[in-house]
Amino acid sequence: MSKLVVLTMFLFSIELIPEKKCYDPGEVFILRAKDKNVILKDRAIGPIKSEGDFNLFLVAGDLFEKKTSIYLPETRKTLILNICKKEFPVRKYYFPKELVDLSPEDLKRANEEKERFDRIWETINEKSYLEGSFLLPVTGIIKFNFGERRFMNDEERSPHTGIDIHTDEGTPVMASERGIVVFAGNTFFGGNSIVIDHGMGIYTMYFHLKEMFVKEGEVVERGKIIGSVGKTGRATGPHLHWGLRVAGARADPISLLEVFKKLEKKR
Template sequence: MLLRLFCLIAVGIAPFLPATVFSEEPSRSETVAPIRAKQGDVFYFSVQVGPDAVSVEGRFLNRPVPFFKMGNPQEFGALIGVDLADPPAHDDLLVEISDAAGKRELRRYPVEVLPVHFLTQELTVPKNYVDLDEESSKRAAEEQEKILQSLGKITVQKFWAGRFMMPVEGKIAGSFGLRRIMNGQPRSPHSGEDINAPQGTDVRATNEGIVALVGDFFFSGKSIILDHGLGLYSMYFHLDQVDVAEGRRVRKGDVIGKVGATGRATGPHLHWGTRLNGARVNPLSILNIE
């Protein structure tokens, strides 16, 4: 199978801060173990708690799992992400429930991480795409740090609501997790999904959020990062045009920019990425979250 190279984006793994959470959602039933999730998946998880519980915090694969209140006061929910490079293994989701008096209850839920056979792509690209000059290399490293800092914050508020939507109409490349070897050198896996669409096509916010970062970067070109709260971010790269400013609140479906080929891109497409508390997750996976 021949996969076209759309972009060379490979943002690293972000640091993160723990957080607690409050926002209401309709009631659902508690998730039943054992839970199975694939590499790069996002899944919804909920716990039933006693009437005295005031907060719930979780941890999975060494990442924080901030819970939010559901419509039923004795239920808390969370979105949990498996990084594309987390090894297939059994691990426990740890959940700590605290009451007003400070009493804590610790629960463990077994989770099995299932492997995904990500394809490998060997490419020969112009030498300057992989061997950057000193100035470009410095610029790219500084920008990478800035992007990771933005993705590392956990906003203690949930902005998204309801289902997530595709940000652009176009052909999905199926390139999430692609292992890439460029000019014989292994590179970081492709941490987003590329959607092929004509230059100038509207790019829409996948859900409600705050514009956390806008920039014009060496690799990702004109870029937008949306903060959906509770550690969930969506990224829109290689844009031809950015129509929002940092700090602005956007609703689901708002046009935030136009498809382009800025930065290191071989043609017009949207690189759509999602992060969940530091995990590089498949953006198509969040479309399945109710």
């Protein structure tokens, strides 16, 4: 962290949890300040909770970002946080060509679904549904991590923007935190997919489900069984793809679990 950032934080009592020289791509962190909101990419984000005169904001840089800049309107300061350089592992898959090349209809469908999801990530719900911390939606073996690069038949595809938790088909999947279901339906890549809006720009997603037990518009409590592990959509075996967006940024869900542990330790 630069001397200027440290000095600014000292003068204006801004705290970052965890405090680091640089953050991993997509790493989630908490900013503690007196401001009522923070500005991230021209959008105002409200606090996830208050502690006396201070507010706590959940922020993350995007997977591909080199720096994250956060403006504090009342403190009138811009914090510029460095993102560390990280080499992600490469995964190579080989499939018959007809399974990789999408038909015009499938491509149209996949693009429409991507647009619908993008509209969801762009929406920042001012209402916070958060109660405490997030939980791992299902236990299993994490075989494919956030940010890993994918090659299909030697052609680079989009990186992995969630984690894959492998376990038996039919294993119950829980809501990671309290929130409102903003998507529950079938998509080309994700199969049976659920997206939960936790408020303040925080969304978790649950893909490849076998069954879905919730509907759009339903408020779900932390730990509620929302579906079961499956292999619907483009999945080679039963697993849960668990993803996270924070104010539009593709963020690492594991760091979301860790940041709340660090916060609890500090209190």
